[in-house]
Amino acid sequence: xxxxxxxxxxxxxxxxxxxxxxxxxxxxxxxxxxxxxxxxxxxxxxxxxxxxxxxxxxxxxxxxxxxxxxxxxxxxxxxxxxxxxxxxxxxxxxxxxxxxxxxxxxxxxxxxxxxxxxxxxxxxxxxxxxxxxxxxxxxxxxxxxxxxxxxxxxxxxxxxxxxxxxxxxxxxxxxxxxxxxxxxxxxxxxxxxxxxxxxxxxxxxxxxxxxxxxxxxxxxxxxxxxxxxxxxxxxxxxxxxxxxxxxx
Amino acid sequence: xxxxxxxxxxxxxxxxxxxxxxxxxxxxxxxxxxxxxxxxxxxxxxxxxxxxxxxxxxxxxxxxxxxxxxxxxxxxxxxxxxxxxxxxxxxxxxxxxxxxxxxxxxxxxxxxxxxxxxxxxxxxxxxxxxxxxxxxxxxxxxxxxxxxxxxxxxxxxxxxxxxxxxxxxxxxxxxxxxxxxxxxxxxxxxxxxxxxxxxxxxxxxxxxxxxxxxxxxxxxxxxxxxxxxxxxxxxxxxxxxxxxxxxxxxxxxxxxxx
Amino acid sequence: xxxxxxxxxxxxxxxxxxxxxxxxxxxxxxxxxxxxxxxxxxxxxxxxxxxxxxxxxxxxxxxxxxxxxxxxxxxxxxxxxxxxxxxxxxxxxxxxxxxxxxxxxxxxxxxxxxxxxxxxxxxxxxxxxxxxxxxxxxxxxxxxxxxxxxxxxxxxxxxxxxxxxxxxxxxxxxxxxxxxxxxxxxxxx
Numbered sequence: 001x002x003x004x005x006x007x008x009x010x011x012x013x014x015x016x017x018x019x020x021x022x023x024x025x026x027x028x029x030x031x032x033x034x035x036x037x038x039x040x041x042x043x044x045x046x047x048x049x050x051x052x053x054x055x056x057x058x059x060x061x062x063x064x065x066x067x068x069x070x071x072x073x074x075x076x077x078x079x080x081x082x083x084x085x086x087x088x089x090x091x092x093x094x095x096x097x098x099x100x101x102x103x104x105x106x107x108x109x110x111x112x113x114x115x116x117x118x119x120x121x122x123x124x125x126x127x128x129x130x131x132x133x134x135x136x137x138x139x140x141x142x143x144x145x146x147x148x149x150x151x152x153x154x155x156x157x158x159x160x161x162x163x164x165x166x167x168x169x170x171x172x173x174x175x176x177x178x179x180x181x182x183x184x185x186x187x188x189x190x191x192x193x194x195x196x197x198x199x200x201x202x203x204x205x206x207x208x209x210x211x212x213x214x215x216x217x218x219x220x221x222x223x224x225x226x227x228x229x230x231x232x233x234x235x236x237x238x239x240x241x242x243x244x245x246x247x248x
Numbered sequence: 249x250x251x252x253x254x255x256x257x258x259x260x261x262x263x264x265x266x267x268x269x270x271x272x273x274x275x276x277x278x279x280x281x282x283x284x285x286x287x288x289x290x291x292x293x294x295x296x297x298x299x300x301x302x303x304x305x306x307x308x309x310x311x312x313x314x315x316x317x318x319x320x321x322x323x324x325x326x327x328x329x330x331x332x333x334x335x336x337x338x339x340x341x342x343x344x345x346x347x348x349x350x351x352x353x354x355x356x357x358x359x360x361x362x363x364x365x366x367x368x369x370x371x372x373x374x375x376x377x378x379x380x381x382x383x384x385x386x387x388x389x390x391x392x393x394x395x396x397x398x399x400x401x402x403x404x405x406x407x408x409x410x411x412x413x414x415x416x417x418x419x420x421x422x423x424x425x426x427x428x429x430x431x432x433x434x435x436x437x438x439x440x441x442x443x444x445x446x447x448x449x450x451x452x453x454x455x456x457x458x459x460x461x462x463x464x465x466x467x468x469x470x471x472x473x474x475x476x477x478x479x480x481x482x483x484x485x486x487x488x489x490x491x492x493x494x495x496x497x498x499x500x501x502x503x504x505x506x
Numbered sequence: 507x508x509x510x511x512x513x514x515x516x517x518x519x520x521x522x523x524x525x526x527x528x529x530x531x532x533x534x535x536x537x538x539x540x541x542x543x544x545x546x547x548x549x550x551x552x553x554x555x556x557x558x559x560x561x562x563x564x565x566x567x568x569x570x571x572x573x574x575x576x577x578x579x580x581x582x583x584x585x586x587x588x589x590x591x592x593x594x595x596x597x598x599x600x601x602x603x604x605x606x607x608x609x610x611x612x613x614x615x616x617x618x619x620x621x622x623x624x625x626x627x628x629x630x631x632x633x634x635x636x637x638x639x640x641x642x643x644x645x646x647x648x649x650x651x652x653x654x655x656x657x658x659x660x661x662x663x664x665x666x667x668x669x670x671x672x673x674x675x676x677x678x679x680x681x682x683x684x685x686x687x688x689x690x691x692x693x694x695x
Contacts, residue, residue, distance in 0.1 A: 019571075023624075079570065087626050089638055090647075099626040103572065110571030120337040133349065134512055141334030141516035142561050144379060148329070149517075149524035157531040167533035174532045175665065179672060181528035182538070186545070186673045189517050191681065192330045196517070197510040198302050199331035202323045203393065204349030205509065212348045212357060214341060263683030306510060308684050334516065 007219045008122040009129070013227045014041070015113040017234050022105035024237045027098030035101050038108035042076055043069035044116075072115055076108040119143050121217045128216035133209055137200070153185050249318065251401045251432030252276040252299055256313035258456075259298055264309075268294040270457040271313065276401070276432045278319075281423055283443050284436040285467070285477050286453035292436035295453070296323060296403045299434060319400020319432065322346075326406045328386040331393075332378050339381070339389055340365070340374040346397040357396075364396035367422060383410040391419070395426075402426060404435035408442070420446045440467050441479050444497050452477065468496040510684070511550045518542035518558045519565060536662045539566070540583045540613075544670050547587035548596055549685035555584035575620045582616045583609065583663075587670075590691075596671045597693030606667030613663055614655035618648070627651040 006014075022034040083103045087096040119140060126136040157165070165177055252275060259269040269291050276282045284292040297303035300323040304311050325331055336342035343364055347357040365371050368388040373381065378389060387410040394402065404423075408416040420442045423433055427448075437443070443450060444464040452460040452472065466472055468482040470492060478486070481501050482494040495501035522542035529536050542562055547555025559580030566573040586609050590596065595605040621627050627637045627650070637654030645653055674682065674692050682688040 083572075083625070086638070090641065090650075091626055095626065103625060106571050110567065114568050118337075120341070123335055134507065137333075137335055137512065138515055138557065138561055139564075140336075141513075142519050142565055144332065144334040145516040145520040146523050146565060147379070149520035150527060153524040153527035157527055161531070165531065167531065171534070174534050177532045178528055178534060178536075178665075179669065181531060182525055182541075182669055183672055183676055185524060185528065186521050186541070186669075187676050189521055190549075190673070190677065192327075193510065193514050193517050194307060194681075194684065195325055195327060195330040197508075197513040198297070198300075198306060198323070199325055199390075200333065200513060201302060201306050201509050202300060202321075203333065203346035204397065205333070205345075206349075207507070207509075209349050210351045212351055212354060214344055214348055214354070214357070261680050263679050306508070 005217070006116070007217055007223050008117060008125045009219070010223050010227055011113060011117050012122075013230050015109050017230045018109045019102070019106040020234050021237060022102040024234070024241050026241070028094070028101055031098065031101035031105060034105045035108065038105045038112065039073065039076075041112040042072045042108045044112070068115070072111050073108075076104070076111045079111070080104040080107045124213055124215055125217050125219070127211050128213040132207075133205060133211045134207065137205060149185070149189060152188070153181075156181055156185055249278050250275045251278050251317065251319050252321075252434065253316045254295075254299070254313070255316075257295075257298060257315055258312045259294055259303060260310045261294075262308040268456050269298065270455070272453075272456075272458055273313075274451060274458065274461075276434050278400070278430050278432050279427050280449070281427045281433040281435070281447050282449045282451060283447035283464075284434065284451050284453055285438070285440055285443070285472075286459075287475065287477075290453040291456040292453055293326075293405050294456070296405050296434065296436055299401070300403050317401060320397075321401040321403055322394035322397050322399035323403040324391050324394050324405060324407050326409060328383060328390045328410055331390045332386070333393075337377055338374065339370060339376050339378055342378050342389055343370075343393045343396050346393055350397060360396045360398060361392075364392040367395065367425075368392040369418065384412055384415050387411055388415065399431070401432045401434070404433070404437070406437055407435065408437060408439050416442065440477055441481075441497075443467060444479065465496055468494040470494075507553065511554050511686075514546055514550055514554060514685075515558050515561055518546040518554075519561045521545065522558075522562050523565060534665075535658070536665050537658075538662065538666055538669065540580065540663070541666050541669060543580055543584050544587040544666055545673060547584050547687075548591045548670055548674060548691040549688050551591075551687050552584055552588040555587060556581050559584045572625060575624050576617060578620060579613055579616045583613060586612055590667075591687055592690070594690060594693030596667075596674050596691040599668055599671060601693075602667040602671040603664050606664035607660065609667065610656070610660035610663040614652060614659045617655045617659070618652040621655060622648055622651045627654060 018034050018038055022031045025031065025034065080103060084096065084100045087100050091099070123136045123140045127133060160181055167174070254272050254274045256271045256273055257269055258267045258271055260267050272295060284295060286292055294303065297307065298311065298315055299317070300321050301315070301317065302323070303309055333342060333345040336345050340361060344357050344361045347360050365374055368391055370388055370392055373385060378386065381389065387407070391407060408419055411419060416439065423435070423446055427433055444467070447464050450462060450464050450466045451458060452466060460466055467477060467479045469478070470486070472478050473483050473486050473494070478494070479496055481498050482496060485494040485501065519542050522539050525538040525541055529538055539562065543555055543559040546558040560577055563573055563577035563580050590605045595601045636657040637650050640650030640653030641647070674688060677688065682692070
């Protein structure tokens with residue numbers, strides 16, 4: 001990882017404030033400005049591409065320089081493009097531009113956030129900040145449970161394909177097929193809940209513990225001040241937009 | 249000194265009529281390894297959950313009789329992937345999860361984690377993402393994670409199921425070392441061939457009740473062989489029509505003594 | 507909240523997200539992305555259900571950022587499922603499917619204003635196409651937007667309620683009894 005590593009809370013604040021400003025500031029100039037900032041962030045070199053990427057993938061994307069930034073930019077554009085199409089289909093040109101710029105700001109900011117935010121650092125930061133270990137657990141455990149269950153769903157689908165499942169036939173037949181795929185997945189997952197709970201309990205994750213932060217990310221005073229400043233900017237923009245100049 | 253004492257303990261899971269444990273009395277002393285054997289569903293896993301103070305406290309149900317412990321316990325459950333905390337993105341952090349929850353100072357956490365990793369031969373994997381490990385590696389990580397919390401009473405439910413032969417051999421040796429250090433160990437396993445070298449006492453459970461308690465010689469007993477709990481060599485000896493008493497291990501058979 | 511109920515939340519969230527693979531395999535126009543929220547509510551009550559809905563939205567947001575404002579819909583779904591569970595509506599398909607259709611109406615009523623005011627009604631491909639169809643049929647903008655949401659939500663929520671009913675009845679009674687709400691949701695206690 002190269003470049004400046006911001007504190008996870010700073011990353012989250014930026015990701016919350018930019019899209020908010022895109023909607024608060026008057027269209028289209030405000031959203032255009034936020035979009036420029038979001039696109040610059042997206043292109044920032046150094047951040048990794050996906051959270052929890054396996055080492056094999058990481059070596060591909062940790063290629064130094066601009067390539068990862070360009071890949072992220074492409075992801076943002078590909079995600080935002082359909083919105084522009086449908087907006088144009090449903091609205092006139094000024095509305096399309098106004099909403100399109102906002103949606104694209106939001107998309108680009110989140111593509112950047114997903115790349116820049118390391119879940120492990122976020123969990124550490126939450127624990128260090130005195131959040132309940134349970135809240136940190138929810139976030140982190142979900143990150144690790146989703147790929148496990150997705151892989152299992154894929155295996156069940158493949159096993160059923162070998163036994164003749166095909167996406168043909170009437171709606172009732174397909175619903176029955178869906179039930180045959182979904183039930184084993186959900187039931188097996190629920191059976192594991194107990195063992196997960198027992199394992200957490202025996203390893204000391206109980207309500208009200210004071211957990212030792214293992215490697216809390218540094219949080220310089222300047223960054224803390226910057227976070228408050230960003231929130232203040234957001235608030236001022238909101239007041240200006242809806243109280244001082246409601247019709248501009 | 250007794251680490252764990254069960255006195256006529258019976259346990260019912262929620263919404264069930266018949267008990268999973270029936271009036272089990274058992275104690276495990278510090279420095280002792282006690283093995284639970286029995287058919288599937290005989291109650292060994294339930295007994296471990298009761299001993300770990302997880303049943304009925306966490307999973308519900310009803311306990312009659314009493315369970316008393318002197319020491320903090322740690323339990324290794326059968327399937328490793330459900331025991332991953334989900335909160336750690338390296339093996340080192342995964343093993344440190346429990347000690348951190350105990351609120352220990354950082355240097356003590358580091359000492360215990362490094363020691364546990366070394367004992368389970370996991371130091372080369374310390375910076376790996378747990379999600380990329382094999383079943384056997386993950387099982388060793390879970391065992392290390394429990395040992396890093398330094399429990400006085402260690403409970404194992406089928407700890408060797410995911411391990412290869414070398415990994416299992418390492419684990420059995422480690423269990424003897426733990427006992428020498430004064431820990432009380434209670435383990436449920438179907439790997440009965442390992443028990444003559446590992447266990448001080450064997451408890452044979454049947455239908456939730458204690459059928460017999462004794463030294464590992466119990467596993468060369470005719471009744472145990474009938475129930476499928478005899479060691480391989482005792483079972484072969486018996487199947488070959490050779491006279492009782494049956495040898496417990498290959499070494500016993502070679503030396504010509506039961 | 508007990509550790510058991512806490513451990514249910516990531517699992518229920520992962521169920522919602524993993525079911526898309528099953529839906530793709532049978533090529534049906536469903537999402538099933540509220541399955542975990544409804545299931546968690548029926549098993550463990552509204553707190554766990556709402557938490558599951560919020561976590562599901564958060565994870566969805568990382569995949570597609572336009573999901574975040576719809577966290578409101580997940581919360582409404584959890585509250586509705588709680589009412590349905592209290593009334594024991596998961597006792598059979600005969601009671602669960604109408605309840606799911608009712609949720610379809612409520613969910614589209616909730617998502618329409620979000621979709622309309624935040625995104626100009628272009629949230630996902632399917633909804634946007636249905637909205638375009640509604641517009642072509644001569645509906646006013648907000649009406650077309652509701653039409654789009656309704657068409658996509660209606661069948662989905664009924665199918666989700668039916669699936670959750672199947673799951674609850676597929677659980678061994680011993681397992682179901684360990685969750686505080688399961689038996690009541692099935693009308694069995």
